[in-house]
Amino acid sequence: MNRFEPNLRIPGPTSLPDAVREAGARQMVNHRGPEFAVLQNSIVARLKTNFRTENDVLIVTAAGTGGLESAIVSFLSPGDKVLGITIGAFGDRFAKIATTYGADVTKLAFDWGTAADPDKVREALKAGGPWKAVLMTQNETSTAVTNPIQALAAAVREVAPDALILVDAISGLGAVPFETDAWGLDVVVSGSQKAWMVAPGLVFVSVSPRAWEAAAVAKMPKFYFDLVAHRTSAESGQTPWTPAVAVMFQLDVALNLIEQEGQAEVWKRHAAVGAAVRAGLTALGFKLLADPKFASDTVTGAYLPDGLEWKAFNGTLRKLGLVVAGGQGALKGKIFRIGHMGHVTIPAILNAIAVLEVALIELGRPVTPGAAVAAAQVAALKSLGLAK
Numbered sequence: 001m002n003r004f005e006p007n008l009r010i011p012g013p014t015s016l017p018d019a020v021r022e023a024g025a026r027q028m029v030n031h032r033g034p035e036f037a038v039l040q041n042s043i044v045a046r047l048k049t050n051f052r053t054e055n056d057v058l059i060v061t062a063a064g065t066g067g068l069e070s071a072i073v074s075f076l077s078p079g080d081k082v083l084g085i086t087i088g089a090f091g092d093r094f095a096k097i098a099t100t101y102g103a104d105v106t107k108l109a110f111d112w113g114t115a116a117d118p119d120k121v122r123e124a125l126k127a128g129g130p131w132k133a134v135l136m137t138q139n140e141t142s143t144a145v146t147n148p149i150q151a152l153a154a155a156v157r158e159v160a161p162d163a164l165i166l167v168d169a170i171s172g173l174g175a176v177p178f179e180t181d182a183w184g185l186d187v188v189v190s191g192s193q194k195a196w197m198v199a200p201g202l203v204f205v206s207v208s209p210r211a212w213e214a215a216a217v218a219k220m221p222k223f224y225f226d227l228v229a230h231r232t233s234a235e236s237g238q239t240p241w242t243p244a245v246a247v248m249f250q251l252d253v254a255l256n257l258i259e260q261e262g263q264a265e266v267w268k269r270h271a272a273v274g275a276a277v278r279a280g281l282t283a284l285g286f287k288l289l290a291d292p293k294f295a296s297d298t299v300t301g302a303y304l305p306d307g308l309e310w311k312a313f314n315g316t317l318r319k320l321g322l323v324v325a326g327g328q329g330a331l332k333g334k335i336f337r338i339g340h341m342g343h344v345t346i347p348a349i350l351n352a353i354a355v356l357e358v359a360l361i362e363l364g365r366p367v368t369p370g371a372a373v374a375a376a377q378v379a380a381l382k383s384l385g386l387a388k
Contacts, residue, residue, distance in 0.1 A: 003246040004320070009341035009352050010325040011171060011192035011299040013200050016250070020197055020343075023253040024246045032247055039248060044120070044234070047204050048257045050263065051173065051188060053180035057132030057206045061244045061271045064191035069097050070225035071166050071187045078218035080132035083163075085116050085152065089142035089328045094168050094279045101220045103132075107287030112143045112331065113301075115294035118155040125159040132214075133164040139172030142328045144290040144301035144337060146172060153183045164211055170194060174258070175270040175298045175341045179319040186211040190248060195270075195298065197342040199243035237246075239296025250353060254345050270297045272383040273349045275341045280353035280376030281338075284360060284367060289335055298341035303328070304334060308365065318360055322355040346380045374384040 008015045011281060016233030022127040027215035031037040031108035040059065047057045055122060059071055074095075076082065082103045084095030087110045099105045108124045110116050126130060134156045137147045152163050166187040169178060173188065180188050186208040205227060207215075215228050229240040244368065258266060278288060281302045289301035304310055310326055310333050353376045360367045381387035 003212070004321055006321045006323045006350060007352055007355065008323050009338045009340065010125070010323060011194075011337060011341070012191070014195075014339060014344070017197055017343050018267075019257065020250045021137055023249040024199060026246070028245055028248045031243055032238060035361065036245070036248075037241075039252060039300035040234070040237050040239070041241075042249055043248065043255065046259070048206075050255075050258065051180045051190075051204075052178060052182065053188075053206050053208050055180065055208045056204045056212075056231060057204055057240065058234055059243070059248075060205060060225070060227075060230060061239065061241065062200060062203050062225070063200060064189070064193075064203055065093065065097075065192060066225060067170065067189040067205055067242065068094050068168055070205060070222075070227050071189055071221040072098050072101055072103070072203060073218070073222040073225050075147065075164060075214040075218050076101070076103055076133060077217070079104055082106070083108060083121075083128070083131055083134045085112070085121060085134065085136045085147075087137060087143060087147060088140035089143055090140055090168060090170075091135070091137045094137065095168075098135065098298065104250075111144065115145050115147050115292050117153040118148065121152055121155045122159050123161075125156065127319050130161060131163040132158045133166055134160070135166050138167055138169040138178065138217075138299055139176070139296055141171045141296075141299045141337070141339075142331070144288075144299045145294050145298045146176065146296045146298075148294065149185070150179070150183045152183060156221040157184055160331045162213055162251035164179060168364055171298055171341065172291065172296070175266065177267055180206050191380065192251060193291055195341045197257065198250045199247050201247040202251065268342070268384065269346075271324045272380040273344050273346060274298070274300065274322070275383040276346060276349045276353070276380040277338055277340055278303035279379030280349075280356070280372045283372040284356060285310055285352075285365075289331075299337055299339050300333045301337045303306075304336060308363065310336065312363065313359065316359040317355060320355045320359055322352055322359075346377075349380070350376055
């Protein structure tokens, strides 16, 4: 067993800054008292800044999937026609939640590794309807692709202007450029355990006035995930059910760290580490999964070459202190994924690439020591404008 803290490079939960971990050890406060109300109101104001929205932002104690479920049940009714745009496992999940609650879902699926095509979205919208909602994923961690949300939202507004746009932004918001209001998004869901550098347990949901109008007539069954109840409680700085208080303490500190760095700098850092991972993996001979035009800056997927078995590869990496993720669904055993969001730095990524080099050498693969690390470093410097 490795006696050192591993380099956790999965697409969530992500590693935490020391100050955030320490915040989670604070003594509890009364979640119905004034201290918690001050805390929640402060957090919500700062989340709105990061969401780039003037809409309501609600905090729900749940995993990311709970946030998606809250978006479905709070604004839709059984029988509503819904277009589910999917580019991977989590797009499929969003559509499945809507189907489970009785929505009439039409799935528009794209090949894994590619982004959704706005023109094909227009075609699908014109072929059906009237549409109550369109579901889309900002960043698909199963395929390491970031969708062109602005273009997709524009296509929806052009063809189906009355449709609600519901976005799974769990693994991207906070790490890459995102504009809730400017892109006309009605409901946006994000999760604490990703770019926000916080433990799992909270989801954040922004809700537009149009979505609240829909909530007034929504008929899907709901109780815990009723966002109207959350909005009512938020008016007094509370939540309808017991919140994850320790995770709220962590989020308060994490948002301070994000503010100290600056939103634009956070985006630049993620772009640099994303470029570094892609360059390092390519130098090692791996074929990347994602279409380069839409490659994610929070997670990278790569195919395992012939003769490299996932179990042996993963075991060697873990022995060396690097924890990565395998493939999902049809890609299980065929790819591996490296997460690089939240509390991630260029040195941490260079370390990960170095470990990959050593692991491949141990497994008898033809690798030139240091070459992939050098390629990754140059790519990061170029992304930051520090090298040509």
